[in-house]
Amino acid sequence: MLGSGFREESIARGIELGARLIGCDSGTTDFGPGPLATGRSQFSREAIRRDTEVILTSACRAGIPVVIGSAGGAGGDLNLSWMHEIVWDIARENGLHFNLALIHAEQSRQSVKQLLAEGRVTPLPPATPLTDEAIDQSLHIVAMMGAEPIMAALDEAQVIVAGRASDAAIYAALPLKAGYDPALCWHAGKILECGAAAVAQRAAPDSMLAVLHGDAFDVMPMREDYRCTTQSIASHTLYENANPIRLAEPSGTLVTQHSRYVAVSDRAVRVSGSVFEPADRYRVKLEGARLAGFSTIVPGGIRDPLILGQLESWLGRLDENLRERLRRTVGDEARYQIEARVYGRNGVMGSLEPRPWVEGHEVMVLWDVISDSQELAHSIATSLSHMAVHNPIPEWHGLISGVAFPFAPSEIDRGPVYEFHLNHLACPDSPTSLFHTELEAV
Amino acid sequence: MRKTLAETAKLIRSKNAGPFWLTFDVMFDDETVYRRVRDQGVLTVEVVSRLYAVPPDQVLLFTVDNALAIKASIPRPQSSGSALDTDVFGGQQYAPLLDLSVELDGPGEAARH
Numbered sequence: 001m002l003g004s005g006f007r008e009e010s011i012a013r014g015i016e017l018g019a020r021l022i023g024c025d026s027g028t029t030d031f032g033p034g035p036l037a038t039g040r041s042q043f044s045r046e047a048i049r050r051d052t053e054v055i056l057t058s059a060c061r062a063g064i065p066v067v068i069g070s071a072g073g074a075g076g077d078l079n080l081s082w083m084h085e086i087v088w089d090i091a092r093e094n095g096l097h098f099n100l101a102l103i104h105a106e107q108s109r110q111s112v113k114q115l116l117a118e119g120r121v122t123p124l125p126p127a128t129p130l131t132d133e134a135i136d137q138s139l140h141i142v143a144m145m146g147a148e149p150i151m152a153a154l155d156e157a158q159v160i161v162a163g164r165a166s167d168a169a170i171y172a173a174l175p176l177k178a179g180y181d182p183a184l185c186w187h188a189g190k191i192l193e194c195g196a197a198a199v200a201q202r203a204a205p206d207s208m209l210a211v212l213h214g215d216a217f218d219v220m221p222m223r224e225d226y227r228c229t230t231q232s233i234a235s236h237t238l239y240e241n242a243n244p245i246r247l248a249e250p251s252g253t254l255v256t257q258h259s260r261y262v263a264v265s266d267r268a269v270r271v272s273g274s275v276f277e278p279a280d281r282y283r284v285k286l287e288g289a290r291l292a293g294f295s296t297i298v299p300g301g302i303r304d305p306l307i308l309g310q311l312e313s314w315l316g317r318l319d320e321n322l323r324e325r326l327r328r329t330v331g332d333e334a335r336y337q338i339e340a341r342v343y344g345r346n347g348v349m350g351s352l353e354p355r356p357w358v359e360g361h362e363v364m365v366l367w368d369v370i371s372d373s374q375e376l377a378h379s380i381a382t383s384l385s386h387m388a389v390h391n392p393i394p395e396w397h398g399l400i401s402g403v404a405f406p407f408a409p410s411e412i413d414r415g416p417v418y419e420f421h422l423n424h425l426a427c428p429d430s431p432t433s434l435f436h437t438e439l440e441a442v
Numbered sequence: 443m444r445k446t447l448a449e450t451a452k453l454i455r456s457k458n459a460g461p462f463w464l465t466f467d468v469m470f471d472d473e474t475v476y477r478r479v480r481d482q483g484v485l486t487v488e489v490v491s492r493l494y495a496v497p498p499d500q501v502l503l504f505t506v507d508n509a510l511a512i513k514a515s516i517p518r519p520q521s522s523g524s525a526l527d528t529d530v531f532g533g534q535q536y537a538p539l540l541d542l543s544v545e546l547d548g549p550g551e552a553a554r555h
Contacts, residue, residue, distance in 0.1 A: 029461045032523020032530050126462060126500075126517040231471070235509035238467045242459035242515035244506055261508055292525045339526060350528040351519045352494050354538050370525050419524035420461045 001205070002026035002068060003043025006195065008054050010207045010222035015062045017209055022059050023170040024051070025193050026083065027070020029287070029420065037139045037289035037418035039078025045086065048072075052083075053090045056159065060096045067150055067160045067170045074287075075164030076140040077106040083161050091442045101153035102438040105142045105163025109135050111434075112286065112426075120427040121286070127423040130286075134421055138288040141422060145284065146250030147173040147185075148431035156439050163435070164287065166249055167193035171210070180212050183276040186254045188217045190247060191236050191271075198236035199226040216272035218264055230261035233269040250285075250431065252278040281427050284434060288422030293337070294374040295414040296381035298367040300388060300403035306395045307402050308358050314402075315340050315365070318391045322384055329383075336371040336380055365403070374413055381411040443547050447484060448540035450475050458532040461522040465515040466490075466536055475546065476510040484542050490514045493538040 002024045011022065027035070031042040041048060052068070059066045072079025084102055091097070112135050115121050121130045135141070142164035150173035153160045162170070168189030175185040188210040191198050196206040199221045206226065211218045219228055237256050238244045247254040253276070260273040307314055322338065330336065344363030346353035367384055371377035389403045428434045448454065452471040459465040468485060470476035479485065491498040494516055502515040520526045529535060 029522060030458060030531055032527075033461070033521075034523065124462075231469075231509055234506070235467070235469055235511050238465075238469075238506060238509060238511055238513050240457050240459050240465065242463040242465050242502060244504055244509075244511075244513055259508065295525075337525060341528060348528055348534050349537075350526070352496075352535060352538075354493055354495070368525070417525060420521045423460075423462050423521075 001028065002051050003047040004205045005051065006206045007223060011054055011058045013222045014207060014209045015058060019064065019209060021065050021067060021174045022055050023067045023192065024055060025069050025167045025170055027073055027075045027164060033289035033418040033420045035073030036076055036287060039076060041073035049086050052086055056090050056096055057094055060098060065154060065158050067173065069162045069165035069170035071161050071163060075105045076142050077104060080104065080163045087161060098159045098442050099157040100440045100442045101157035101160045103149050103153055103162040104436045105145055107141045107143050107434060109138060112141055115426045121424050124423045124425060130424050137290040139290060141286060141288040143284045143286055143426060143434045145435045146431055147176050149435040149437065151177045152432055153437055168249065175212050183254060183274040184212055184217050186249060186276055187271060187274040188212060191219050191233060196221050196226055197239065198228060198233055200229045200232045216270050218268050218270050220268035227267045228269045230263055230269050233271060234261045250282055252276050282431050283425040283427055286422045286424045286426050289418045290421050292417045292419045293370040293372055294377045295417045296369045296377040297412050297414060298381050298385045298410050300365050300405050301362060302365065302403060303362045304402060307393055308363065310393060311358055314391060314393060318388055322387055325383060326380065335376065336369060339368045341366040370417060378411055378413055385410045444543050444545050446540060447542040447544060450544050454536050454539055456532055456535040458522050459515055462518055463515055464518045464532045464535055465513065466539060468512045468539065470510040473510060478546060479544050480505050480512060482545060484544050485512045
């Protein structure tokens with residue numbers, strides 16, 4: 001990932017071996033909805049700048065194209081323009097000149113409504129059908145481009161900064177254009193998109209090279225001390241995919257059922273036998289984020305075994321007392337949401353925890369109050385912490401202090417919080433119709 | 443001799459597969475052990491359904507022979523990073539798989555399908 005780092009000499013090594021394109025994925029949903037909702041990258045400007053500078057200066061020296069996909073963390077227009085500035089800064093400071101293509105992936109609410117009205121939007125499991133209301137709530141919506149907009153941009157530009165894009169398309173676009181078997185292009189792209197994540201034992205992120213042949217491709221790490229094994233490459237199709245056998249792309253599905261993996265050296269693996277099934281209709285994924293509210297959290301520890309022994313009912317009584325009070329002070333219950341996560345019980349797994357009870361001698365309760373304003377969330381949290389600390393149990397007679405707050409003040413405002421709420425496919429007029437490309441001479 | 447999945451796998455992990463799915467990878471470095479786990483039905487749709495209290499029709503399960511891996515995927519209870527989410531990466535959801543039990547003795551090859 002752009003910003004997570006790689007060795008400069010690894011890029012040099014790839015170029016020495018004849019690399020014809022440097023690709024880098026710059027986006028992920030791993031960090032939650034924040035980067036899409038706010039336009040802010042998870043990685044710092046400095047980290048992104050350093051990686052981009054190495055890539056751009058190396059590519060300009062070698063005269064090969066660069067494709068950066070899902071720019072700025074999420075590939076929305078704010079993310080893209082942030083990345084655009086960084087590219088210009090680097091070019092100016094290093095005296096680099098190239099044609100630049102910016103491919104927009106952000107979709108207006110109006111255009112998504114239009115797609116919906118035309119019956120071109122379908123939910124992906126576990127989503128429900130899209131509504132105009134959900135579209136209106138979106139802060140930003142992006143469509144995930146396939147290879148075609150990047151292929152078109154490669155005709156016009158040496159450096160391509162793309163908004164939200166299929167990770168594999170970053171790498172598949174150039175060989176697809178050159179007429180290589182789509183199965184090889186997409187499978188190689190799938191492996192390259194996480195860089196050295198597909199090696200047997202990765203110490204730190206780094207780069208990988210794929211060399212395409214007529215009916216197979218070889219993949220190898222650029223760091224001398226890394227190794228790809230047949231198993232590390234075969235198992236990479238498992239990583240962060242729900243289905244490792246059928247990997248959906250806008251233009252079709254990569255089927256790895258009969259893929260063969262053969263070692264061609266102690267560090268390189270040859271892949272063949274994958275199949276690409278063209279889709280009956282071209283479909284792009286839509287991603288959207290909306291505001292969920294404003295959050296104030298309160299962490300508190302409990303050590304008293306008498307409270308721990310009745311934690312469920314203790315939390316239940318607290319919740320009841322608090323809600324009773326809020327009915328009188330706030331009124332509308334739809335304005336707030338209060339959750340208690342209990343670390344030491346099921347704080348990590350929530351509803352998936354098969355052992356949702358306390359076994360240790362202490363727990364941490366992390367209360368989260370989400371409301372339509374920060375002020376209200378904070379105000380509810382202060383009532384909550386005060387009621388929690390004195391929430392009684394029948395065994396003790398008199399006022400107790402039953403919660404150990406590690407911080408003063410105990411309430412921590414988290415600001416706005418967001419959620420992904422679109423998980424749908426759209427059928428566009430053409431593979432490039434949703435993705436506007438801007439060209440510039442840098 | 444019986445051993446746990448944690449003692450026999452080289453890697454057991456969980457992670458988001460996009461913001462709406464959670465996926466589990468159980469990977470082996472020994473083909474015989476992988477086949478025993480696969481063929482004994484140690485990790486099946488039913489097992490995942492029971493451990494995570496998810497209806498069986500929502501569980502995807504794959505045996506990937508060339509990777510010596512078994513993979514399961516379930517929908518996330520909440521989307522990644524949303525208000526009620528407890529694990530933004532989905533990285534700490536695999537613990538219930540660790541204690542599943544595997545029989546390592548007996549005719550492993552005969553168990554091949």
